[in-house]
Amino acid sequence: MENKKIAILAAPDFNDLELMYPYYRLKEEGFDVKLVGMGEKFYKGKYGIEIEAELNISDVGDAEYDAVIIPGGWAPDFLRRDEKIVKFVKDMFENGKVVASICHGGSVLVSADILKGKKVTSFFGIKDDLVNAGAEYEDNEVVVDGNLITSRKPDDLPAFCKEIIQALNG
Numbered sequence: 386m387e388n389k390k391i392a393i394l395a396a397p398d399f400n401d402l403e404l405m406y407p408y409y410r411l412k413e414e415g416f417d418v419k420l421v422g423m424g425e426k427f428y429k430g431k432y433g434i435e436i437e438a439e440l441n442i443s444d445v446g447d448a449e450y451d452a453v454i455i456p457g458g459w460a461p462d463f464l465r466r467d468e469k470i471v472k473f474v475k476d477m478f479e480n481g482k483v484v485a486s487i488c489h490g491g492s493v494l495v496s497a498d499i500l501k502g503k504k505v506t507s508f509f510g511i512k513d514d515l516v517n518a519g520a521e522y523e524d525n526e527v528v529v530d531g532n533l534i535t536s537r538k539p540d541d542l543p544a545f546c547k548e549i550i551q552a553l554n555g
Contacts, residue, residue, distance in 0.1 A: 389553050391452045392421045392445060394470060394493075395438050400458030401430035402539040403487050407454050410546045416553065421445055423467050431458045442469045447476040451553060457488020457508060457538075465496040475499055478532065483552045485534040487545055491515050494533075504530040506537050 391411055393404060404420075411418045422428060422438025429435045453474060455461060464470045475497040478484045486494055491507035492514060494500055501519035506528040516522050526541040527534065527548050534552060536545035 388417070389451045390417045390419065390449060391454060391549075391553075392419055392440075392450050392473075393454045393456065394442075394460070394464055395420050395422045395428045395436060395456075396460035396463040396467075397425075397428055398431045398459035398463075399428060399436075399456045400460070400488060400539065401432045401434040402542065403456035403458065403490075404430065404436065404460075405434060406539075406542045407456070407485075407546055407549070410542075411549065414550055419445075423463065423470060428460075442467065442473060445473065447473060447480055447482060450477065450482060452483035452485060452549060453477045454549070455484075455486040455490030455493045457486075457490050459489070461486075461489045461492045465493045471496045481532050483532050483534065483549060485536075485545065485549050487536040487541065488538055491535060494518075494520075494535075499533070503533055504528050505533065505535040507535060508537055 419439045421440045478499045488508040495518040505520045527536045527544040
C-alpha cells in the first residue's frame with residue numbers, strides 16, 4: 386500500500402469535498418497521495434478551501450503513479466484545456482492504471498478520448514457529453530469498468546473511495 390502513488394488533479398474551483406475527501410481518505414489508507422496542479426502553487430475550491438499543489442503536471446509521468454483522481458466542480462473545465470493533463474490521464478488509462486473521476490471530472494475523460502465502449506457515470510449535466518464520446522451511461526453511485534472508476538456527486542464519495550482502494554489493493 387505505502388508504495389502506491391496517487392495523483393489528485395487540482396485546478397481553480399475544484400469541488401472542495403471531491404478533492405479533500407479522497408485526499409485524506411487515501412492517505413489514511415497508507416497511500417502516497419500528491420496534489421498535482423497545472424502550474425499554479427495554490428488553488429481555491431468552489432466553496433473557499435485553498436490547497437497547495439505539491440507537484441506541477443510538468444514534473445510527473447504516468448510511470449510514477451498507480452492512480453489519478455479527477456475531482457469535479459468547475460476545475461475539469463480548466464483541466465481538460467491543459468494538454469499535459471489530458472495526456473497524463475490518457476497515458477494512465479492506456480497503461481492500465483486506475484483512472485477515477487467524479488461529478489464533472491468526466492469531461493476530462495472525454496478530452497482524453499478514453500470512453501468508447503466504457504460504462505460510466507457522472508453528474509447528470511455532462512451525461513450527453515459522455516454518451517457522445519462513446520460511453521454507456523449508468524445512473525449509479527459508482528461505476529467500475531476495468532481500470533476506470535466513476536461517480537456522480539459528493540454523496541457518492543464513500544462508494545467512490547471504496548472502489549479506488551479496492552482497485553489499488555488488487
